[in-house]
Amino acid sequence: MTSARHGTMVIGAGVAGMSAALYLLRAGVSVAVIDPLPPGGGASFGNAGLLSPDTAVPIALPGMLRKVPGWLTDPLGPLSVRPGYFPTALPWLLRWIEAGRLQRVMAISDAMRALHREAMDCWKELLGAGRYGELIRPAGQVHVWEGDADTANAGVERQVRERHGIKTEPLTQDDLRQIFPGIAREVTRGLLVPGNAYTVSPLRSVRALAELFQQEGGLLIHERAMKLIPQDGGGWMVMTNTANRLADNVVVASGAWSRQLLDPLGVTVALETERGYHAMILDPEVVPRLPISNKTRAFGVTPMEDGLRVAGTVEIAGLDAPPNEARAKILVQHAKRMFPGLSGAKVSYWMGFRPSTPDSLPILGPAPGRPGLHLAFGHGHFGMTGGPPSGRLVARLLTGQPPGLDPKPYAAQRFG
Numbered sequence: 001m002t003s004a005r006h007g008t009m010v011i012g013a014g015v016a017g018m019s020a021a022l023y024l025l026r027a028g029v030s031v032a033v034i035d036p037l038p039p040g041g042g043a044s045f046g047n048a049g050l051l052s053p054d055t056a057v058p059i060a061l062p063g064m065l066r067k068v069p070g071w072l073t074d075p076l077g078p079l080s081v082r083p084g085y086f087p088t089a090l091p092w093l094l095r096w097i098e099a100g101r102l103q104r105v106m107a108i109s110d111a112m113r114a115l116h117r118e119a120m121d122c123w124k125e126l127l128g129a130g131r132y133g134e135l136i137r138p139a140g141q142v143h144v145w146e147g148d149a150d151t152a153n154a155g156v157e158r159q160v161r162e163r164h165g166i167k168t169e170p171l172t173q174d175d176l177r178q179i180f181p182g183i184a185r186e187v188t189r190g191l192l193v194p195g196n197a198y199t200v201s202p203l204r205s206v207r208a209l210a211e212l213f214q215q216e217g218g219l220l221i222h223e224r225a226m227k228l229i230p231q232d233g234g235g236w237m238v239m240t241n242t243a244n245r246l247a248d249n250v251v252v253a254s255g256a257w258s259r260q261l262l263d264p265l266g267v268t269v270a271l272e273t274e275r276g277y278h279a280m281i282l283d284p285e286v287v288p289r290l291p292i293s294n295k296t297r298a299f300g301v302t303p304m305e306d307g308l309r310v311a312g313t314v315e316i317a318g319l320d321a322p323p324n325e326a327r328a329k330i331l332v333q334h335a336k337r338m339f340p341g342l343s344g345a346k347v348s349y350w351m352g353f354r355p356s357t358p359d360s361l362p363i364l365g366p367a368p369g370r371p372g373l374h375l376a377f378g379h380g381h382f383g384m385t386g387g388p389p390s391g392r393l394v395a396r397l398l399t400g401q402p403p404g405l406d407p408k409p410y411a412a413q414r415f416g
Contacts, residue, residue, distance in 0.1 A: 017253030019391025040206030054195035058360035095358035111409035122388035
């Protein structure tokens with residue numbers, strides 16, 4: 001077993017970890033990133049690719065408590081909890097329901113908006129103009145509804161947008177048919193959010209960060225971090241599957257697996273995995289020119305360079321249960337209903353682990369009571385948006401720079 005010393009080690013090569021590593025490197029810090037998977041190989045690989053600086057609505061909203069029975073009894077619903085996992089998830093779910101109180105929703109939205117506001121600037125800063133233009137499409141996103149009835153909490157979502165001055169444009173059925181030829185007549189109205197964007201490839205976007213990191217002198221290590229051991233006199237040892245690696249500072253950006261490293265240290269965080277699914281329709285007959293979020297059926301479609309990605313659903317079942325591919329197949333049915341011209345003949349399926357907190361805010365900054373240990377995970381549904389500005393915030397806090405925004409809403413201490 002080898003031993004090596006590094007200035008700062010970032011554990012996790014997803015969008016948050018690679019963003020933090022690149023910002024630290026450019027601040028003059030010696031950085032190594034450790035992950036058994038290639039960059040972007042976890043949740044960053046399979047997300048919907050949405051970049052949403054003008055989205056500040058958390059996942060937990062008023063009325064969540066009355067939905068719990070449906071979560072347990074409908075295994076293929078938009079949100080489900082596997083009954084056998086319910087006792088394990090219950091403390092987190094109770095915090096989630098508490099975060100859905102209207103007053104809390106508004107305070108959470110303020111923190112989301114503060115973090116997400118400069119997401120596009122951070123992506124451009126990290127990637128450079130050339131790669132940004134190749135990978136990022138700042139063209140907006142469209143929300144659509146079927147029928148005339150509002151979805152639950154549509155009023156709360158409008159209130160959040162008004163609170164933060166987020167620009168939107170209502171779309172009639174005729175508008176939608178002009179923008180999206182072939183869209184079903186069941187889709188009757190929409191809302192354009194012009195300040196939002198998407199990436200044509202979440203995987204290539206994260207790999208581009210890793211390529212720049214290595215080109216600029218960063219070290220990428222393909223090992224599994226198994227335990228963090230504080231050292232006498234300061235610093236940390238990262239015990240991996242093949243080495244003992246010493247570092248002055250460690251940034252935990254391990255997504256849904258972060259608690260496995262933090263629980264033995266007594267660092268308590270409210271983190272659960274929301275298992276998300278996608279179906280990638282290859283060679284689609286219909287390619288919408290903007291991402292669409294279907295608010296009635298709780299799924300979205302994003303045009304990507306490899307096909308049409310249909311993503312959505314939440315499944316609370318932990319890290320060990322096998323995927324339920326039927327949840328991904330339902331997404332194809334939804335897409336074909338919205339665009340009848342889709343055959344869905346060639347499809348690949350995926351399931352990944354969203355690292356989620358009850359309040360939809362990531363966990364960022366120093367770990368309480370553990371000098372030299374820093375946290376950058378918990379982005380849930382907003383990793384591609386929140387990852388780069390989170391990486392910048394963590395890098396600034398670690399290096400003693402002005403943070404640029406109040407870090408308290410994202411601190412681990414909020415969980416007690």
